[in-house]
Each structure stands twice: as C-alpha cells, then as structure tokens.
Amino acid sequence: MYEQEMRSAGLSATQFTLLQVLGHTGEITQGRLGESLSIDSTTLTRTLATLRREKWIAIRSGMDRRERLISLTASGHGKLKISLPQWERAQERLRRILGEHRWGELGELLMRVTRSAKEA
Numbered sequence: 001m002y003e004q005e006m007r008s009a010g011l012s013a014t015q016f017t018l019l020q021v022l023g024h025t026g027e028i029t030q031g032r033l034g035e036s037l038s039i040d041s042t043t044l045t046r047t048l049a050t051l052r053r054e055k056w057i058a059i060r061s062g063m064d065r066r067e068r069l070i071s072l073t074a075s076g077h078g079k080l081k082i083s084l085p086q087w088e089r090a091q092e093r094l095r096r097i098l099g100e101h102r103w104g105e106l107g108e109l110l111m112r113v114t115r116s117a118k119e120a
Helices: 002-007 013-025 029-039 042-055 074-119
Strands: 057-062 068-072
Touching: 002 068, 002 074, 013 029, 013 042, 013 057, 013 068, 013 074, 029 042, 029 068, 042 057, 057 074
Parallel strands: none
Antiparallel strands: 057 068
C-alpha cells in the first residue's frame, strides 16, 4: 500500500521515511539516523546513495573524518513536500481498513518492536 502510493511520487517508502526524518531532525550523523529508524547499515548506505544521487540530501564529513553528517537539500525539502500527500493517503487508507482501535494498537505495537530492536 505505502510502496504503491510512494511510487507515484517517485520514492520508496524507505526513501520517504528518511526524507521525513531529516526534515524533522535537521543535520544528523548517519549512525544516529540508522539507530533512530532501526535500519541496518547496508540498507541505509544504499538508500542514502540514491537520495544523494538525486540531490535530495547532502553528506559531509564531521569533526571526525569517519563521521558522516546528513541533511536535506532545498530539493529534498521540495521532494518531501510534494510527496507528503501520497504518504497521508496511504496512512488514511490503512486507518480506514484497520479502524481506529486497531490503528492505535498498531502504533503501540510498532513502538514496542522498535524499542526491542534497539535493545537487541
């Protein structure tokens, strides 16, 4: 459902999520970004490479040359803005399918899964 909606915006759901997080956090290290989303390093690196190629993100070295700082570019902010309606459409569709009670349960379950993944 999400992939289908995001495809019409020219993004995968993972790409959109990364743009969305960067839109909220501002500049962040790659390690911290991966931790906050519980995304494995290989998937994150591959997805960031695509976003960089499209010029939606900028990556620069931090104080420690091994540290990579990631931020949205103006183009990335624009892509996020124009793709938000597709994401919201997928969210609303899933909410209607599940109903409000199950939608709330899903949110709680996802938070538990994320916490467990971070603790593992």
